[in-house]
Amino acid sequence: MKRLCLALLVLFTLLVNPLRANAANIPRANTDEAIIDFPNTITFRAQLTANASIQSVVLEYGDNQLTCGEVIAKAFPEFTPGKTINVQWTWDMRQSGSIPPGATIWWRWRITDANGQESVTEKKTITWLDSTYKWQSLTEGNVRIHWYKGNQAFAREILAAAREGLARNEKSAGLKPNGTIEIYIYGDYDALRSAVLYTPSWTGGMAFPEFNIVIIGISPNNLEWGKNATVHELTHVLVGNLTFSCLGDVPTWLNEGLAVYSEGGLDSTSQRQLNQAIQQNTLLTVRSLSGGFSEVADKANLSYSQSYSIVKFLVETYGQPKMNELLLALRDGTPIDDALRQVYGFDVEGLEDAWRAAIGAKPRLAAPNPTATAQPTYVPTIVPISGLPVAVTPTPYVIPTSSISPPASAPTAEANAPRQNNSQEVNSIWLWTAIGLFCGCLLVLILLTFVVYLVREGRKGENHA
Known part of the structure; x- marks a missing residue:
């Protein structure tokens, strides 16, 4: 029995020690954070440490919007390889376009060390939102209201209108929410438009069905309009949920x-x-x-x-x-x-x-039937597999409507002319080649003779001395 226990203890030790060694070799994040400069940028930065020199770092990031497949964006920050490194990368919304306030952003770091070991840090998230406002929240059913201007009664009226809108949409079109719909209420139109880059000047509300988010600019003294606008934008989210x-x-x-x-x-x-x-x-x-x-x-x-x-x-x-x-x-x-x-x-x-x-x-006035006319079919120019790049532009090419080939054109005089005899030209080439070789050999012989003459004259001078 003692031998069996000892054998099990040895086996357990053999299994656990490699796991401990691998765990010790996994790079760790000393710091890992995201800094928001709303609504322009978000900067991801971290200090990473490993037992072996870190050679490669890839930032993987994304948001929580509904897509047709898994979408992972990647960035490749610059850094100096070492056992402890500092990395950072900035996502500039002014270049990529805005995501809505309230969207969840996630990120992680994929690391490869000098031994070829690859590891991934823990996935972290942050809410893309302007922290200068003191946001309050109120939830009922599948609707959550976020606001910072106005009292609780103001928010409850918006929430009640949203709930009525949900019921009306389900009754009229069978539309139901797919999860909780987040509604962010800005204090006025200007604050709303400043929250999303490149927003048209007439915008009063926006729906983002792929995020389940609605944003509206409602001041407390414009409540009736705000209630209707909330239901309107909420419906766009419901339609987007069902028809995505x-x-x-x-x-x-x-x-x-x-x-x-x-x-x-x-x-x-x-x-x-x-x-x-x-x-x-x-x-x-x-x-x-x-x-x-x-x-x-x-x-x-x-x-x-x-x-x-x-x-x-x-x-x-x-x-x-x-x-x-x-x-x-x-x-x-x-x-x-x-x-x-x-x-x-x-x-x-x-x-x-x-x-x-x-x-x-x-x-309705029936539109006249247009007369069918032949149109050219555009065949794109294909880029060759190798060689210099060429511009890919559509080349107009009319597909022939008849399968009858046109009569062959008469052969030209140039095509029918007999080929000339090249024997004289070949003989001339051989003659000039022979002359060239002869002249070259003669020049080499003269140079050798001159060298021999100089050597002999040098020896005679030494003997006289």
Whole structure:
């Protein structure tokens, strides 16, 4: 029994000692931090120590946004190799573009020492947020409000509006949140726009579905507008959650129409503008609303109002399950025309016809069928595998429409001319080669004779002396 225990003890020691040795050799981070200069940069820096000289360091970093696959960004900071090194690298948002306030950033260091041993430090996270404000938080269900200006009653009204918006979206389109939605409320529009780089001057709120984040500029004296804006942006997050895909997208009229519909309806000014467009037959086509809206104020406002009216028609005529089915079809990459046919039995133009009839507008003017004309097919120039680089530019190349080959052209006189006899030219080359060799040999012989003469004259001089 004693021998068995001794054998087990020896075996345990043999197993544990290598593990201890490996643990001792793993590089460690003496310091590891991220410093935020909001909203411009975040600097990652660390002091790393290992038993062997550290030869390679790679910073791996990223954020928590929803993507089609795992995304790991890498940076290669400069440093002097050694057993203890200091490294740092700065992520400049002014070059890469901003991420929204409240996003989670993660990072870690991948280290390789002189022995070829690779290790990774512990993954760390930080919240990308302006720390100059004293943020407060309030959570209820799947919504969390963050604010710094205004009292608790102000925040609770925003939270209540958001909760009502969630319920309305689930009822009208079957939209549900995918996790907790973070809503950051800035004290005014200017503070909001300063939090995200390169934001248009007219921005009052922004939704980031891939982050589950909404940011809005709401002052306490503009609460009613803020409640509607919160529901509007919240809806964009819900639509983005349901339809996230790398295969297709949602047309603007549907996305914005659902957002306005979730607010509860149009205000009196927007409704009056829509009624006027119906009466004067100045409605925009539904297909034109599939892309970005106009920057002209009147057209932009009409675009939102029409989008609301179209979504209202679909939801209240065909029901919530159909709307949810349409969104799922778009998520799966089905083009909007095919998705509408699949769910409702009509395409975009058919939708416009049915919607116009429902609201009492004049029938849509059918666009004339364009005459088909032959267009050149552009074949790209391919970069050669080797050799000097060439510019990759599309080369216009018209694909022939006929398979009949043109008649062969008559052979030219140059092609038919007999080849000349080159025998005289070859003989001339051999002659001049022989002459050259003879002259070379003669020159060498003369030089040797001159050298021998000098040697003999030198010896005669020595004998006379």
